[in-house]
Amino acid sequence: MSIKCRFCPIRNLPLFSPMTDPELSFMESFKVGEMTIQPNTPILSAGANSPQLFTALKGFGLRYKLLEDGRRQVLSFVLPGDLIGLQAGVMNQMTHNVESTTSMTLCVFNRNELWTLFRNHPQRAYDLTWISASEERFLGEALTAIGQKSALESVCWALARIYRRLESLHMDERRSVPLPYRQQDLADALGLSLVHTNKTLAKLREQQVATWTEGRLTVNDIFALEDMGLVDSQLPQSRPLM
Amino acid sequence: MSIKCRFCPIRNLPLFSPMTDPELSFMESFKVGEMTIQPNTPILSAGANSPQLFTALKGFGLRYKLLEDGRRQVLSFVLPGDLIGLQAGVMNQMTHNVESTTSMTLCVFNRNELWTLFRNHPQRAYDLTWISASEERFLGEALTAIGQKSALESVCWALARIYRRLESLHMDERRSVPLPYRQQDLADALGLSLVHTNKTLAKLREQQVATWTEGRLTVNDIFALEDMGLVDSQLPQSRPLM
DNA sequence: GCGGCGCATTAAACTGTGACATACGGGAGG
DNA sequence: CCTCCCGTATGTCACAGTTTAATGCGCCGC
Numbered sequence A, B: 001m002s003i004k005c006r007f008c009p010i011r012n013l014p015l016f017s018p019m020t021d022p023e024l025s026f027m028e029s030f031k032v033g034e035m036t037i038q039p040n041t042p043i044l045s046a047g048a049n050s051p052q053l054f055t056a057l058k059g060f061g062l063r064y065k066l067l068e069d070g071r072r073q074v075l076s077f078v079l080p081g082d083l084i085g086l087q088a089g090v091m092n093q094m095t096h097n098v099e100s101t102t103s104m105t106l107c108v109f110n111r112n113e114l115w116t117l118f119r120n121h122p123q124r125a126y127d128l129t130w131i132s133a134s135e136e137r138f139l140g141e142a143l144t145a146i147g148q149k150s151a152l153e154s155v156c157w158a159l160a161r162i163y164r165r166l167e168s169l170h171m172d173e174r175r176s177v178p179l180p181y182r183q184q185d186l187a188d189a190l191g192l193s194l195v196h197t198n199k200t201l202a203k204l205r206e207q208q209v210a211t212w213t214e215g216r217l218t219v220n221d222i223f224a225l226e227d228m229g230l231v232d233s234q235l236p237q238s239r240p241l242m
Numbered sequence C: 001g002c003g004g005c006g007c008a009t010t011a012a013a014c015t016g017t018g019a020c021a022t023a024c025g026g027g028a029g030g
Numbered sequence D: 001c002c003t004c005c006c007g008t009a010t011g012t013c014a015c016a017g018t019t020t021a022a023t024g025c026g027c028c029g030c
Helices: A021-030 A086-091 A111-120 A122-148 A151-168 A183-190 A194-206 A222-228 B021-030 B086-091 B111-120 B122-148 B151-168 B183-190 B194-206 B222-228
Strands: A031-037 A042-044 A052-058 A061-066 A072-078 A097-100 A104-110 A176-178 A210-213 A216-219 B031-037 B042-044 B052-058 B061-066 B072-078 B097-100 B104-110 B176-178 B210-213 B216-219
Touching: A021 A031, A021 A111, A021 A122, A052 A086, A052 A111, A061 B122, A072 A122, A072 A183, A072 B122, A086 A111, A086 A122, A086 B122, A104 A111, A111 A122, A111 B122, A122 A151, A122 A183, A122 B061, A122 B072, A122 B086, A122 B111, A122 B122, A122 B183, A151 A176, A151 A183, A151 A194, A151 A210, A151 A216, A151 A222, A183 A194, A183 B122, A194 A210, B021 B031, B021 B111, B021 B122, B052 B086, B052 B111, B072 B122, B072 B183, B086 B111, B086 B122, B104 B111, B111 B122, B122 B151, B122 B183, B151 B176, B151 B183, B151 B194, B151 B210, B151 B216, B151 B222, B183 B194, B194 B210
Parallel strands: none
Antiparallel strands: A031 A104, A042 A097, A052 A104, A061 A072, A061 A097, A176 A216, A210 A216, B031 B104, B042 B097, B052 B104, B061 B072, B061 B097, B176 B216, B210 B216
8 A cells, every 4th residue: 555645754854845735635646556666677668658657765776778789878866756757758758768776665656647737736847847957957967077077077976966965865874875876887877987987986985085885875075075076066955756 | 029929930830839829828928028149149157047038039059068177068059949948947046058159039038927837828837848858858868979979979969960950940951951050069069079079070071971061061861870870769740839 | 515696896908089289261350 | 451360170199998808705596
């Protein structure tokens, strides 16, 4: 049995904007279920039509595109609170894949109700547009990192961004956050080779800026990491949760 | 004096989805004016709050991010029909810059009416979300090009995409489209150096695949160009115009 | 307990792309 | 008409990052 939205485990984090009672009621009707999936489970596939959207409640995943020869570009890392599948939901065409990295718990929404949401709940519609604009902004930052920054700058940018996001989800503990991805995942996110990513992470370890080991990232000085990654803006302090 | 939306010069292109009379009426109230700007004019600046959104009616521009040391990442090329400023409009925070490359004619919309649009015109709100999702999809493709493709593959991908967009705006003429950008702009879009971009374009000219000269791009075989650029999906055949 | 697999690490060789320098043509301004 | 600037073009060399190969460690299944 699914959790009622009003009992959602993450919605009371200060990160997430509050919802009114009518909005909560609508979201409960919009939600068709909940699913828990194992690691490495595909959630959405490019080219496939999915009748559902999802919010990640727990666990980690990633979004990626594949080239025909197997090269993979990781577009972003999915963290708790992230909406999955809006692009397919709105454009009726999914051009990337989403899969879990750890076990995940997902809220499942019915895409056919999307139009009802737009008609009857303009604030929720506004929130969806905000989420899409936020994704767009992140991809712009990623494009800038890959296109213009050195490997070291890019790795610092990525780790700083991930750390800040997990911090705002209150998943930090003594300057350490869970990061259950492989080095190949970060390499594919930054357009680097695995070996070069490994060497760059070793440099950060040596300089005692950041250490990523055993599925956790420890950042000794987040400001130094942000500086090295040329991070020039703050993440929004508040965001909607679907 | 501004053109009434119903007399918009580009809205009757088959590319753009039709609008109902109430939608047209609302857009005319949403529109506060029209402006014509000279080449190299900033339209939106990162960090600035802009009270306006724009639709490009005519002319070309680009969206880009700057690093502190002057390195520039071009995020995308602005073509007629493009909406400018949605990110700032929705997130209240502009993280990239937009400027004209040629003289441009822009429809100007009042951001304060955005909430009215969401409340009273769900189809238009849906269209805005569609546009944002479409931008997101494009940035994902660009990320994949820069991160995983060789210089030649990336240049082919970019030229093929631009050609197809201009073709759907009916700006093609005997396999040639206007492309009033500099080579440095394409280099900055693909994370390449100017020299290497120049050499890659020379290769394409030698192979008689595509020729970019004197502000025009001529593509002898768009399918070959798409193949070389590993283009694996079609652009949507129809899109909303704001 | 052993073998195999997946991931992280490291060394060495290689290369696609960057950096630097120079030349040319066209356009604009004086 | 001349000069200067901008953009394009090309050659040469350097290097950040890639590729290839090998090793070690931990975990899982038999």
